[in-house]
Amino acid sequence: MNPVERLYLDALEEGVERDDRPSPGLLLTTARARRRPAAVTVPWAAPYAGRVAAMDAVLASASTDDWARQVVEGWTLQQLVAHLTAKDGLVAADVGAPVLGPPIGTRDPLGRTAEVQAAEEGRSPEETRETWRAQADALCAHLADVDPATPAAPDGLAIPVRDAILARSLETWVHADDAARTSALRLPPPVADQLHPMADFCTRLVPWTLLATGTDGSGSTVRVTLTGPGGGTWLVPLDVGAPEGVRECGQGDAEAHDAQACIVTDVVAFCFLLGGRGAPDSLPAEIEGDRELARRVLEAAPVFSGP
Amino acid sequence: MGLQGDDALLHQRVVSGDESALAELYDRFSPLVFGLCVRVTRDRTIAEDITQEVFLTFWERPLAFDPERGTLRAWLATIAHRRAVDHVRAEERKKPSHLGPRLFEREPAPMEDSVLDAEASARVRHAVQSLPAEQREALEMAYWGGRTYRQVAERLGLPEGTVKSRIRQALRQLAGMLAEEGVR
Numbered sequence: 001m002n003p004v005e006r007l008y009l010d011a012l013e014e015g016v017e018r019d020d021r022p023s024p025g026l027l028l029t030t031a032r033a034r035r036r037p038a039a040v041t042v043p044w045a046a047p048y049a050g051r052v053a054a055m056d057a058v059l060a061s062a063s064t065d066d067w068a069r070q071v072v073e074g075w076t077l078q079q080l081v082a083h084l085t086a087k088d089g090l091v092a093a094d095v096g097a098p099v100l101g102p103p104i105g106t107r108d109p110l111g112r113t114a115e116v117q118a119a120e121e122g123r124s125p126e127e128t129r130e131t132w133r134a135q136a137d138a139l140c141a142h143l144a145d146v147d148p149a150t151p152a153a154p155d156g157l158a159i160p161v162r163d164a165i166l167a168r169s170l171e172t173w174v175h176a177d178d179a180a181r182t183s184a185l186r187l188p189p190p191v192a193d194q195l196h197p198m199a200d201f202c203t204r205l206v207p208w209t210l211l212a213t214g215t216d217g218s219g220s221t222v223r224v225t226l227t228g229p230g231g232g233t234w235l236v237p238l239d240v241g242a243p244e245g246v247r248e249c250g251q252g253d254a255e256a257h258d259a260q261a262c263i264v265t266d267v268v269a270f271c272f273l274l275g276g277r278g279a280p281d282s283l284p285a286e287i288e289g290d291r292e293l294a295r296r297v298l299e300a301a302p303v304f305s306g307p
Numbered sequence: 308m309g310l311q312g313d314d315a316l317l318h319q320r321v322v323s324g325d326e327s328a329l330a331e332l333y334d335r336f337s338p339l340v341f342g343l344c345v346r347v348t349r350d351r352t353i354a355e356d357i358t359q360e361v362f363l364t365f366w367e368r369p370l371a372f373d374p375e376r377g378t379l380r381a382w383l384a385t386i387a388h389r390r391a392v393d394h395v396r397a398e399e400r401k402k403p404s405h406l407g408p409r410l411f412e413r414e415p416a417p418m419e420d421s422v423l424d425a426e427a428s429a430r431v432r433h434a435v436q437s438l439p440a441e442q443r444e445a446l447e448m449a450y451w452g453g454r455t456y457r458q459v460a461e462r463l464g465l466p467e468g469t470v471k472s473r474i475r476q477a478l479r480q481l482a483g484m485l486a487e488e489g490v491r
Contacts, residue, residue, distance in 0.1 A: 001377060001378070001381040001422075002421075002428075003450045003451055003453065004423060004428045004431050004432060004450075005381070005421060005422045005423050005428075006381075006450065007431060007435070007446075007450045007478075007481075008422065008423055008427075008431050008485070009339065009343075009380065009381070009384055009422065010478050011431075011478045011479075011481040011482040011485060012339060012342050012343055012346070012482060012485075013338065013339045013342070013478075014475060014478035014479050014481075014482055015342065015478070015479060015481075015482025015483065015485075015486065016338045016339065016341070016342035016482075020338065020341070020342070021337040021338045021341040021342075021358070022337070022341060022354075022355040022358055022359070024330065024333050024337075025359070026359075027329070027330075027333060027359055027362060027363070028326055028329065028330065030359070030363055031326065031329055031362075031363055031366045031367075032326070034363055034366060034367040035324075035366060035367045035368075036324070037324045037325070037326045038323060038324030038325060049324070050323035050324065050325075051323075052324075053322070053323050053324025054322050054323055054324070056324070057322050057324075057368070057369050057370055058370060060367055060368050060370075061368050061370050061371065180370065185370040186370070186373050186375070187322070187370065188315065188318055188319045188322055188374070189319065190319070190323060191316070191319050191320055191323060191325075194323065
């Protein structure tokens, strides 16, 4: 915007009466019909409802070409959306929410993905989008009556649904970002309130990623500081059996200095690393203390990121 | 000035499907968008419709806006201006010509992503020339010189409050002059 235009708009703004504008009238009602707002749900599922709405915003901008373009895993955007429906459906089945699409034949995430993708083949992208969104919204609505400790296993391993839904938030976010990039759009990160629980979940995964890669971290603790809105500082004992698990702490806390290694990095970059986006060795991070330990932690981080 | 962080947050909230962010946005920017539409179309009913449509467009496809490439205010104003001008052109095409059917239709100028065309920019610059000297000086320092109120105040050796009210007076005068001249 050049200075003349800025001046023109400022003059216009100064010249109009604050009261002289149409009432919003049916604005919100019409807006809801154009693009659904985030589903109303329990606070612990709000990050998921938010990422679903963000994915829907990406889909709202998708052209016919975008829908047919490969995004990840050799899947087109339409197949990717079917993949999200499939995995959301597995969580839905675990908590007794409605499962959309074909009946569940297999609980293997990739097998279930193939089932839903086959059912969506030949349907229009809008229909695939509608089924995915309806599945997500049905899950959100159902969670109001679900104990957050109820086990759910979208990836094979049973974890409390409260965490399973954070895993779904992270995957929906990562794929929304994949799709946005393919369409040359820039997806902004979640608001801080919704990002923080996802960041917390990612730090709690760290000991398990080490275990899964066969690295023995027992007896060691790392301090992870995630910068930016939604970030924080966590003490992460690397032994999954540690009596005191991963916990958030103030940077000034005395115990925060007990760690063998400290990693400081951007909160979004860290969540994406766990989500399988970005290479551990190119992550912009400041490391103090045991560099070898910190390197092993970062290298193990993406281990659970599937398709 | 300095609302960039605000823009980014409102954008994040709208992308996340937060309806209250749309209501806040309307509250903040509808006087400007509506004012601009009235000025271009000279029809309050049409201007109301276009105003609604501008905010609905933002809600439906919020990723068309990128906070790294400009302010939300400028983006909304640009969309509003484009829609209003399109409306005026469509109306003009409908008007019967006194000279019978035209042999050829003049091609509409390609629409750029800007609020003012060259002619209108020149009129704004001209209007600035006819402001009282004191107001003009402060305004030019702020806009052509890209200075903050504080920097203008330092240069002029005046309290910041005085500079602020001088510039606001200038903007109001300017708005009046531009309305008379019919700058679209």
